[in-house]
Amino acid sequence: MTRASLDKQPNEVAAMFDKVAARYDITNDVLSLGQARLWRREVARAVDARPGERVLDLAAGTGTSSVPFATAGAYTVPCDFSLGMLREGKKREPWMPFTAGDATRLPFADEAFDAVTISFGLRNVHDTDTALREMLRVTKSGGRVVICEFSHPTWEPFRKVYTEYLMRALPPVAEAVSSNPDAYVYLAESIRAWPDQPGLARRLQDAGWEKVAWRDLTGGIVALHRGFAP
Ligand SMILES: C[S@@+](CC[C@H](N)C(=O)[O-])C[C@H]1O[C@@H](n2cnc3c(N)ncnc32)[C@H](O)[C@@H]1O
Numbered sequence: 001m002t003r004a005s006l007d008k009q010p011n012e013v014a015a016m017f018d019k020v021a022a023r024y025d026i027t028n029d030v031l032s033l034g035q036a037r038l039w040r041r042e043v044a045r046a047v048d049a050r051p052g053e054r055v056l057d058l059a060a061g062t063g064t065s066s067v068p069f070a071t072a073g074a075y076t077v078p079c080d081f082s083l084g085m086l087r088e089g090k091k092r093e094p095w096m097p098f099t100a101g102d103a104t105r106l107p108f109a110d111e112a113f114d115a116v117t118i119s120f121g122l123r124n125v126h127d128t129d130t131a132l133r134e135m136l137r138v139t140k141s142g143g144r145v146v147i148c149e150f151s152h153p154t155w156e157p158f159r160k161v162y163t164e165y166l167m168r169a170l171p172p173v174a175e176a177v178s179s180n181p182d183a184y185v186y187l188a189e190s191i192r193a194w195p196d197q198p199g200l201a202r203r204l205q206d207a208g209w210e211k212v213a214w215r216d217l218t219g220g221i222v223a224l225h226r227g228f229a230p
Pocket residue numbers: 010013014017058059060061062063064065079080081082085101102103104118119120121124125126
């Protein structure tokens with residue numbers, strides 16, 4: 001079995017996602033109690049992709065997060081470094097230009113995209129700050145970034161219940177539905193180790209993004225961060 005550790009060796013992370021690829025989307029729906037669909041709708045609204053625009057969906061996995069931008073009429077490139085996830089995506093959406101690439105060394109020219117977005121991916125990237133700078137490099141001046149990531153519930157009593165849910169309930173439920181339950185132990189650990197909302201906003205600013213703001217979803221279980229390229 002493959003489980004990435006919190007020091008996030010890129011080959012371990014890619015191998016872990018290769019293993020969960022086949023049942024990735026169904027497991028998400030079950031574990032998020034259906035909230036994943038609502039979060040994806042909010043990402044689509046925040047990105048606000050328009051016909052004729054070019055959108056990069058980074059760490060796109062099976063491409064589920066990419067489809068809404070293509071549906072809105074934008075030329076959408078799903079990019080990921082797990083070949084297992086890309087293969088699964090290509091089976092489902094053969095028309096999308098799935099591209100193999102590492103978030104810390106993107107295979108795209110400077111200012112190639114109007115918008116860059118990443119859903120439930122940045123937490124897994126081994127070097128977050130390099131990825132944030134790479135995302136800025138490939139975004140046009142005035143273009144936008146939208147990051148959708150697990151975050152920290154803002155209401156203290158709820159935060160406690162949530163941490164309990166994560167620590168105790170997630171791995172046994174994952175055992176029943178996932179092809180690699182160990183990956184969901186990593187999920188719980190990596191969420192706890194991830195910066196809170198102001199912390200991630202600072203990292204975006206330090207990488208050079210401007211007008212950075214965020215919005216909490218489901219009480220802060222997830223946060224959407226947005227920024228603009230200078
Ligand atoms: C939890 S999945 C998210 C997939 C998709 N965005 C979604 O919302 O369903 C995280 C993805 O990040 C990818 N990933 C992690 N580190 C990466 C990196 N350095 N470069 C590219 N992709 C990466 C993994 O391969 C995996 O497919």
